[in-house]
Amino acid sequence: MNSARWVPFxxxxxxxxxVSAHANPAPLDxxxxxxxxxxxxTSDEESVFKDVMVAALNDDSGALKVSLEQLSEVMMGxxxxxxxxxxxxxxxxxxxxxxxxxxQQVGEKLMKKAFEKLN
Numbered sequence: 533m534n535s536a537r538w539v540p541f542x543x544x545x546x547x548x549x550x551v552s553a554h555a556n557p558a559p560l561d562x563x564x565x566x567x568x569x570x571x572x573x574t575s576d577e578e579s580v581f582k583d584v585m586v587a588a589l590n591d592d593s594g595a596l597k598v599s600l601e602q603l604s605e606v607m608m609g610x611x612x613x614x615x616x617x618x619x620x621x622x623x624x625x626x627x628x629x630x631x632x633x634x635x636q637q638v639g640e641k642l643m644k645k646a647f648e649k650l651n
Contacts, residue, residue, distance in 0.1 A: 560626035570634065
């Protein structure tokens with residue numbers, strides 16, 4: 533999967549009034565954050581990714597909007613609750629890059645699982 537496809541999902545976070553209100557966040561270690569988020573990803577989070585993928589494949593813009601909002605919540609929740617990221621860091625380019633890479637890696641994992649079922 534192309535990471536550029538997942539980055540726009542993380543951009544939903546940057547537009548949040550809560551996130552935009554904070555300036556000058558501390559530097560964020562993107563690689564550490566991605567690994568932490570992957571470590572804490574459960575089947576519940578994967579289900580949200582599947583919903584995004586199915587809605588996109590079905591060209592269902594309404595379902596895609598809803599599932600993208602849920603995906604944003606999943607990413608923010610993992611970062612804030614499991615990976616100890618400061619709220620102010622969610623609006624940074626580093627978080628957006630980490631969210632994009634996280635989305636790419638989860639998407640690739642799900643696609644691999646799907647193709648394994650075909651064998």
